[in-house]
Amino acid sequence: MMGNGKSNRLSGGLIIGQIALLLLFLGFIEYAVRKGIIGSLYLSEPTRVIKEIITLFAxxxxxxxxxxxxxxxxxxxxxxxxxxxxxxxxxxxxxxxxxxxxxxxxxxxxxxxxxxxxxxxxxxxxxxxxxxxxxxxxxxxxxxxxxxxxxxxxxxxxxxxxxxxxxxxxxxxxxxxxxxxxxxxxxxxxxxxxxxxxxxxxxxxxxxxxxxxxxxxxxxxxxxxxxxxxxxxxxxxxxxxxxxxxxxxxxxxxxxxxxx
The missing domain is CATH 1.10.3720.10 (MetI-like)
Structure with missing residues (x-):
């Protein structure tokens, strides 16, 4: 039981780490595009992409x-x-x-x-x-x-x-x-x-x-x-x-x- 609990904690920590890395990456893109570091012609802000997905479905x-x-x-x-x-x-x-x-x-x-x-x-x-x-x-x-x-x-x-x-x-x-x-x-x-x-x-x-x-x-x-x-x-x-x-x-x- 203890082994299963430890395994669940490790897998939970792994998922949290993966989500954190993804959010950090998307946050960097959002910042870079908004500040003009990367042109909006080449990349789009993740928030705009999410809005566009909602629009496509709506x-x-x-x-x-x-x-x-x-x-x-x-x-x-x-x-x-x-x-x-x-x-x-x-x-x-x-x-x-x-x-x-x-x-x-x-x-x-x-x-x-x-x-x-x-x-x-x-x-x-x-x-x-x-x-x-x-x-x-x-x-x-x-x-x-x-x-x-x-x-x-x-x-x-x-x-x-x-x-x-x-x-x-x-x-x-x-x-x-x-x-x-x-x-x-x-x-x-x-x-x-x-x-x-x-x-x-x-x-x-x-x-x-x-x-x-x-x-x-x-x-x-x-x-x-x-x-x-x-x-x-x-x-x-x-x-x-x-x-x-x-x-x-x-x-x-x-x-x-x-x-x-």
């Missing part, structure tokens, strides 16, 4: 654009997760497939995503499918390679036990391989969630009539720094919430299934 401007961005992200991300995990499993469980397709996958990973986006505009236009494809590209390779790494780390002893109990191929995958690879796979899902949201914004900034990326382009084109930082703050919060949701999925759902 006027309802943020909701339809946020919905569009989330729709693009979720479609592309879920497709990438399914394809990435499936591809990773296939390549490891079929050694000849990994030997054959592995170099091609590595070559595709090395291709800069930015160079493909203009081609995607030619192939898919500037609609929803274009943004979904961009999110897919930003997420797929991270998930696939993390799955490959995680599956390869499955302990040989666990596989031997499965063979001793005459587990089927499907049972071995579901009850041994996937639970063993889960931490690495979820690490890839977390990283790709953040990059996927950035991909959706990037696609909207290049060519779109809706979405947070388009809203950000409009704000920067009008040199509305406060609004630009307000949108960036909202995107950051959304990204943190998505990653927290993935963490919750891992802890509350997957780990329970793994233990069972």
């Amino acid at each position: 006027q309802g401007e943020i909701f339809p654009n946020l919905l569009v961005t989330l729709q693009e992200f979720l479609a592309g991300y879920l497709l990438a997760a399914a394809a990435g995990i499936g591809t990773g499993l296939f390549l490891v469980l079929v050694p000849r497939a990994e030997a054959f397709f592995g170099p091609f996958l590595s070559a595709l990973l090395a291709v800069p995503k930015v160079t493909i986006i203009p081609l995607l505009m030619l192939w898919l236009g500037i609609g929803l499918s274009h943004k979904i494809a961009i999110v897919f590209l930003f997420c797929f390779f991270t998930i696939a390679f993390n799955t490959i790494t995680g599956v390869k780390q499955t302990a040989e002893n666990h596989l031997k036990v499965a063979r001793v109990f005459e587990a089927s191929r499907f049972q071995t995958i579901v009850k041994v391989i996937l639970p063993s690879a889960a931490p690495t796979i979820f690490a890839g899902l977390r990283v790709s969630a953040a990059t996927g949201l950035v991909g959706a914004l990037f696609g909207e900034m290049i060519a779109s009539k809706d979405g947070l990326g388009n809203l950000l382009v409009k704000a920067t084109s009008l040199y509305d720094t406060a609004k630009a930082f307000a949108i960036i703050t909202i995107v950051t919060v959304v990204s943190v919430l998505i990653i927290a949701l993935i963490d919750l999925l891992e802890k509350k759902v997957f780990l329970k299934w793994k233990s069972s």
